[in-house]
Amino acid sequence: MTRYLVTNVYQGLNLRPTPSTAQAPLETMPFATQVELLEDTGTKWKKVRVLAPGSGRVGYASAELMTEVRSDAIARLVQAAAHYWELFDRGAGRENVQPYKDHVLRMWDELGGGRPPGDNTSHPKWPWSAAGMSAFVRDAKGYDGFKFSAGHARYIHDAIVKRNAGQPAPFWGHRITERRPQVGDLIAQWRVTKIGYDHAAARDDFSSHTDLVVQVLADSVRAIGANVPTDTVGVKVYRTGPDGFLLGTRNEIAVMENRAA
Numbered sequence: 226m227t228r229y230l231v232t233n234v235y236q237g238l239n240l241r242p243t244p245s246t247a248q249a250p251l252e253t254m255p256f257a258t259q260v261e262l263l264e265d266t267g268t269k270w271k272k273v274r275v276l277a278p279g280s281g282r283v284g285y286a287s288a289e290l291m292t293e294v295r296s297d298a299i300a301r302l303v304q305a306a307a308h309y310w311e312l313f314d315r316g317a318g319r320e321n322v323q324p325y326k327d328h329v330l331r332m333w334d335e336l337g338g339g340r341p342p343g344d345n346t347s348h349p350k351w352p353w354s355a356a357g358m359s360a361f362v363r364d365a366k367g368y369d370g371f372k373f374s375a376g377h378a379r380y381i382h383d384a385i386v387k388r389n390a391g392q393p394a395p396f397w398g399h400r401i402t403e404r405r406p407q408v409g410d411l412i413a414q415w416r417v418t419k420i421g422y423d424h425a426a427a428r429d430d431f432s433s434h435t436d437l438v439v440q441v442l443a444d445s446v447r448a449i450g451a452n453v454p455t456d457t458v459g460v461k462v463y464r465t466g467p468d469g470f471l472l473g474t475r476n477e478i479a480v481m482e483n484r485a486a
Contacts, residue, residue, distance in 0.1 A: 227262040229273065230300055231255065232408055232440040233290035234447050234460060240284040244270035251284045257307035257439075259300055260286065292408045292441070298395075298485035299409035302365040306437045306449040309361060309458045316459035320346045320353070325457070332356040332451070335363060336373060347456065357451020357458065358411075358435050368395040368485050381413045382429035384481045389426065396481040398425070404480040405469035406446050411435045411481035412463060412471070425478050433478065436461050441469075 231238045231254045238258070239250035244266055254260070254275060263283065264272035270285045294300045309328075310316070318325035329346040333339070336359055341351035359373040370393070372380040385398035396411060400422050406412060413425070416432040424431065436448035439460075446463050453459040464472045471477050 228276070228294040228300070229260050229262060229271070229291040230294055230303055230408070231258040231260070231286075231290065232292045232303075234440050238286050238290045240273070240275065240282060240286055241270075242284055244268060244272075244285040251282050252280065254286070255307075257304045259294065259304075260291070295407070295409060295483075296486050298365060298367040299483050301367065302361060302409055302437065302483070302485075303439050305361045305364040306439060306458075308364070309357070309451070310449055310460070313458040316453075316457045318457050320452070320456040329353050329356075332360045335360060336375060338375060352452055354434055354450060354452035358437070360451070361437060362395075371395045376430070377413065377433040377435045378425070378431045379429045381425055381433055381435065381479065381481070384411075384413075385422065385426045385479060388482075393484075395483070395485045397484055398422075398479040398481050401471040401473055401477050401480055404482055406438045406441065406463070406465070406471060406480050407483075408438055408441060409483035410438045411483070412438060412446075412448055413478040413481055414476040415478050416476070419476070420478065422479055435481070436463075446471075 234256050237253045237255045240252050242248050259276045260273035269288050271288050273286050274283050320329050326346050336356045341348040355375050355377045362368045362371050372383045384396040387394035388397035414434045420431050436450035438446050438448045440447040448461050451458050453461055464474050
């Protein structure tokens with residue numbers, strides 16, 4: 226069975242009764258909805274069945290706004306990120322305002338190692354972006370060997386080391402000139418102090434960040450991260466060139482290939 230994910234982040238995707246926009250949609254499938262391919266029409270339209278609970282409708286959807294599912298684990302990870310994005314009101318929820326504050330504290334609790342002093346979710350020495358990405362991965366399940374951590378550098382470093390050694394791992398870290406980002410990959414960035422791929426291969430204690438790629442467009446990719454842009458779960462845009470590779474305009478260190486089955 227070939228499956229696709231709706232990857233049109235903001236608008237979702239209309240399911241149509243015919244392969245055209247002439248008639249009203251049967252329903253609008255939210256971002257990260259999974260569908261089963263029933264027929265490839267040879268046009269921009271694909272006939273699909275909605276796999277979301279309570280639907281099961283059959284109709285036609287635009288192929289441009291869907292991405293083929295490479296693995297169950299990737300589908301679950303994108304859906305986990307979508308869940309947290311919705312939980313934070315699509316980036317409108319602030320880290321230090323309820324109920325969003327409790328969501329952040331729960332991320333810390335699940336990670337282990339304690340909470341920020343005074344439960345201050347805006348504490349400058351307790352950024353929660355890595356705790357958030359760890360929550361995405363934990364909820365997705367199936368990422369055995371992932372280095373859950375309060376700092377992104379630990380799992381960025383591990384992904385690069387494992388890739389260079391050819392060892393099994395849920396993510397492999399590639400130079401941004403070596404891999405075009407795909408849905409389900411992580412993009413690693415440096416923060417504060419500029420570093421490169423080789424530095425990240427050698428150490429696991431640098432200031433950094435990661436976002437999950439959820440949509441690939443002609444000139445950019447959209448990615449969801451925690452503590453993005455500063456105090457919520459939000460969407461970030463990374464620019465790509467005509468060849469599909471990252472341009473390196475947002476402090477990118479590596480593209481972390483999602484290899485989970």
